[in-house]
Amino acid sequence: MKRSVARKILEAHRVGGSLTPGEALTIRIDQTLTQDATGTMAYLELEAIGIKRVATELSVSYVDHNMLQEGFENADDHRYLQTVAAKYGVHFSRPGNGICHQVHLERFAAPGKTLLGSDSHTPTSGGMGMLAIGAGGLDVAVAMAKAEFALTAPRVLRVVLAGELPEWVSAKDIILEMLRRLTTKGNVGTLVEYAGPGVKTLSVPERATITNMGAELGVTTSLFPSDEVTRAFLAAQEREDAWVELRADEGAEYDDTIELDLSKLEPLIATPHSPGNVSTVAELAGAPVDQVCIGSCTNSSYADLMTAAAMLKGKTVHPGVSLMVAPGSRQVLRMISASGGLSSLIESGARIAECACGFCIGLRQAPRTEATSLRTSNRNFLGRSGTGSANVYLVSPQVAAAAALAGCISDPRPLGAPPVVEPPTRFAVDDRMIIVPPKDGSKVEVLRGPNIGDPPKSEPLKAELAGTVAIKLGDKITTDHIMPAGVRMKYRSNVPKYAEFVFEAVDPEFSKRAAANRDAGIDNVIVAGASYGQGSSREHAAICPMYLGVRLVAAKSIERIHRSNLINFGIVPATFADEKDYDRLDAGDDVTVADLRGCIEAGRDVVLVNRTRGEEVRLVCELTDGERETLLAGGTLNLLRAS
Secondary structure, three states: OOOOHHHHHHHHHEEEEOOOOOOEEEEEOOEEEEEHHHHHHHHHHHHHHOOOOOOOOEEEEEOOOOOOOOOOHHHHHHHHHHHHHHHHOOEEEOOOOEOHHHHHHHHOOOOOOEEEEOOOOHHHHHHHOOEEEEOOHHHHHHHHHHOEEEEEOOEEEEEEEEOOOOOOOOHHHHHHHHHHHHOOOOOOOEEEEEEOHHHHHOOHHHHHHHHHHHHHHOOOEEEOOEOHHHHHHHHHOOOHHHOOOEOOOOOOOOOEEEEEEHHHOOOEEEOOOOOOOEEEHHHHOOOEOOEEEEOOOOOOOHHHHHHHHHHHOOOOOOOOOEEEEOOOEHHHHHHHHHOOHHHHHHHHOOEEOOOOOHHHHOOOOOOOOOOEEEEOOOOOOOOOOOOOOOEEEEOOHHHHHHHHHHOEOOOOHHHOOOOOOOOOOOOOOOOOOEEOOOOOOOOOOOOOOOOOOOOOOOOOOOOOEEEEEEEEOOOOOEHHHHOOOHHHHHHOOOHHHHHHHOOOOOOOOHHHHHHHHHHOOOEEEEEEOOOEOEOOOOOHHHHHHHHOOEEEEEEOOEOHHHHHHHHHOOOEEEEEOOHHHHHHOOOOOEEEEOOHHHHHHHOOOEEEEEOOOOEEEEEEOOOOHHHHHHHHHOOHHHHHHHO
């Protein structure tokens, strides 16, 4: 059989199940990563599993999200993460060292290896030829304990890149074009593999931009081959020994193929409030801009920032624009400083943020009321910026810099010849901010602050469900809608407190109402439209609803990572057998399932009785044997404790 790059890696790592798309598959995990927003819970779960040392080749704990030390909570969490990493054999990337995806690409990602990360943008390392998958924290904790991960075998979509990008068009425009074609929904269970002659024209950081925002497509992951471009990048990072060539066989089999001619692309822009709302920059040119933010795990590489610096050199940011620049890593910051790029940015009027996620997750630089903000990040969900009334647009660094100078959305193509930034032959390698764990962590004391609790316990799946529709939602409800990011994330280690903010932006009274139902013995049901659970991998979007007594989610469709998180915490993820039945349920309806446990055990459709209307709604809950066992036990931790 002629094999794709994806199949080669999956075959080499398969420990159980089938590679047939849609079938259950278990693969060996070589590396894991966590970040502080998801990592505290992941390590609390790892402690609950009860192991002495991680089983992976390499696990890394990054601190890059909750950097604002407003109150004791974040600082306490950072101390916990550093000590728990030392105890269990995990490398620790200190605050200020950079964004997990950028640093991992620089220092640890390796072609042909597998990576599981508790962040939905973990596929960034797919730009290196690594099979990198985002997951919930509990799945990553299990992977650290067992070096295994269970998933549904994906179908492989080949994207053939032809030609070469025109001047002023970037890798960001490639992934925005993919989003324009495929949208943000309907791609669950797909792995995107890039191929064709256009691949060799893209640097590793450019490839990583594309695989990073593949998360917005809703796919399992995205992947590039490993070639001489990959080798040169690793050599410049003093890691050439990690390189292996990895390419698809001639005539390799794929489930589908699409073609993309790079030479026909132009600067693109994602408009509010979805990465899938893609237009050309030319169509929107002239619209006033209040804020420009350059950085995030998508576009904060040396080349990204040096391009912006060259465009801004000797010029001044428009007086109506606030410009923020956030380097992706300490390495990038050092290099733009040494090359003069940092001075150009500062002299232009840019404000420099630390090497962290910051503005991307609403933890820095929230724009003014009803502002227009252009950002090089990957998501523009309503309210994610920290300002509910702001309109956020997603663009390339080139378009961002042009807008910062002009004070409006600007097509950079009339500016003449674009700056040329050559890939470095040597990066500034300095790993002193990465703490290597001791060989024996048995005597390490794990330090916990008062905000750090234990993972909440769930009960085995009940025989019957008797409850109410606690909330009814529309399409494209993201995990940010479910669990707010920004300043609320400082409570991530304290589930009872964090649960007070479930659906805060949608229905501020939900938490109180759901808790009252729970305390009265009434089960809570969530009804949602298509693509429920888009966005972040934060498992708190399942943990906190579970804590509030949510027992079942009935939706038109549920995104992959969130669906797994629901199962991990004992919530039944069901979809409508007939989507029209969505209209037969309303908030406040009394609902029952007479034999919920029996339906799950037998693999039967779940019949939800709407007692308010006197009608029945049929729900589908397709599960693998492992998922069924987990759900019946009330979640993964219950299952592990029983084993």
